[in-house]
Amino acid sequence: MQAFLITFGKMIEILGMLLIGFMLRKWNMLPEQTPKVLSGLTAKLFMPSLVFMAMLRNCTPANLTENAPLVLYGGGIAVLCFLLSYPVAVLFERKNQVLKHQYRYSTAVPNSGAAGLPLAIALGGSAMLFQMNLFNLMLSVITYSWGIMQLIPGGKGGFKASLRRLVNPVLGGLALGMVLGLFGGEQWIPAPIQNLADSMGNCYVLAAVLLTGYTIAGFDLRETLKDVKIYLFAVVRLLLIPLALLGLCWLIKAPTIVTVLAVLVYAGPCGMNPVIFATEHGVDNKKVAGLLLVSMPLATVTIPLLYALTIEVTGWVPPVG
Template identity: 30%
Template sequence: MPSLCPAGRPAVQLTARGEACRIEPLSVTALQLVTFFSLFAAGYLLRRSARLPDQTGLVLSRLEVLLFLPALCFNTMAKNFQAQVFRDQGPMILTGFLVVAVTYGAARLLAGRFTRDPITRDVYVYSFTVPNLGYLGYPLVLALFGETTLFRYMVYAIPYQLFIYTVGIYILNPARTFTFKSILNPSMAALFAGIVVGLLRIPLPEVVTDTLNLAAQCMAPVAMLLTGFVLGAFTPGKLLSGLKSHIAAWIRLAVIPLAALAVFRLAGADPETTLLAVLLLAMPFGLNGVIFPQAHGKDSTEGAQICFVSHLYSLISLPLMIALLLAVLDWPG
């Protein structure tokens, strides 16, 4: 991922404060998001103009799930995971479990306010619980804060990954079926394989690390192309219609993260945990609320609407949220 700072440093660092680049975080985040969303727009326009076949979304999705995202997960864990992580990051993981549980409870209450249809209600429950922490969160954190912080973000997000592939898959499936095979998906397998390699300090051949690095760098651009392409099945008017989707988007992007920030500050949580938790909660809605209903032959319009609108608004909300977090937490000092 190209850096926005000179000398190849990330835009903002959580460690080595004296070495952090003094670039306005609002501008840095906005520029990075414009880069990502240019590919989002390209994917959307390619679908709307019928320049690519409809199966392209399936191909891109499989590349992400089977290759690019696992490569990023494995790489980050293999390079950074050590024995002391259990001691240092243990409280952060427990915090992640607590936040997932509280957010899930709040999501169940919120979802009933938006729809009475049980299928659509489940989409809202999932979407309010799990933001786009991977396809947008991972590359954005990497670009702004560097690989060390991405590693901590991934560690904090482990409870979310477990939720996605257990409760998440269950509630998004109208048949209410679940198998343990869903937990053993490529991304989770790669993440835990990377943990083992990191713990045991297993050396990997240079050709392997170079290949993984190259594959990991494809994750962000392909993810944004995929997001745009999937949403390209709907017209702009359809995606922007309906007041509910706009209200839901601002709850996702502002109300939930700001409430979390207030709670973390009142509880005296450490700045790093606060930043990572609130940043994750500030991400827009993800694609699963669109893809799963489609896969089961259900209407995915509302899932597409909240996903599209929240991604558009995140161009404004994320730079402001990150600037607020860095100011409130006095980071970097």
């Protein structure tokens, strides 16, 4: 029960931020360029700062050696979900190629940034965030290469363009933090610089969730929300995939932290990228906006339940919280 309450409380906080972002748009309290500004700050400043500091503090040679298996386990699970996305997408859409690709992306790539990442910080601090970043390395590669190709109609730009997308502020902050951490950067980088990066990183969760709520408020989804497929896919995204991964980790006797991270990451709701890219390229965005709108509030309940079940199965005790 305690495990459920810890995560449920955090998810209620996230839902509260989401509702504030929603109402800010409904009440026209912010200018029209707000989503562009918030998304730019989140992707280019706040999240890079957050992952940079997590790596700087925790990526010591001893920690990296101890946690190296997380890269392999996380990579294997990411590839498995990537392969799974093809048959799942066909189950939900056969004719519309754009929509089929959106389903592929939403199956393979959970929105761990809006749920799993804040929970990792709440449960295990920067040490667990470091572990999650290692676990998510292959997922990040898949997201910024294959994933983005799925969301661009016709796959414009091809493979080389996908590789170029791997050069981005988030992965740059992660790589820089790893290198400096291995050379003891926390000890010799001036405290004001570290405090500045901390302050920017601490803005990430609030900005990301406010942006999600603000974006959702811009859609009239009354007809879309009558589509049963949206709710069925939410069940797949929020319950079936993380439960299958929990069972798989139990069967192969994966390390406890791998099981916990697999559930926290892949229990995440649908993300914003399908909505953003659909809007940018002038294709129908109502379905993916509906997936986002339905899955985000439901995750408030499903993630705590899955986390409590994971604690029961593994006996894991969070180091913080």
